[in-house]
Amino acid sequence: MGGQGIQTRLRALGEAAEMEVTPHCLRHTFATCLLREAKADLVTVAALLDHTSIATIAIYTYPSEADLE
DSSP, rough: OOOHHHHHHHHHHHHHHHHOOOOOOOHHHHHHHHHHTSOOOOHHHHHHHHHHHHHGGGGGGSOOHHHOO
8 A cells, every 4th residue: 555545544544533643643643652651762762753863753752741740
C-alpha cells in the first residue's frame, strides 16, 4: 500500500471513530508513548523518528495533565 492508500485508510478509520487520524498524528502518538510509557530516552526516540536533532522532538516532552497532578 502506498502513501495515498494509507492516508485514505486512516481518514476512513478516523471518520468511523469520529476523530482525526493522520500519519503525523500516529507519529506523534508513537513518540509520546515511547517517552512516557516505555521510558525511552530522547536520543532513541529521535533516531526512531529519523530526526537529526533532539530539539526537534522536544515538543513531545511537555508534561501531560496527569503529570502535573
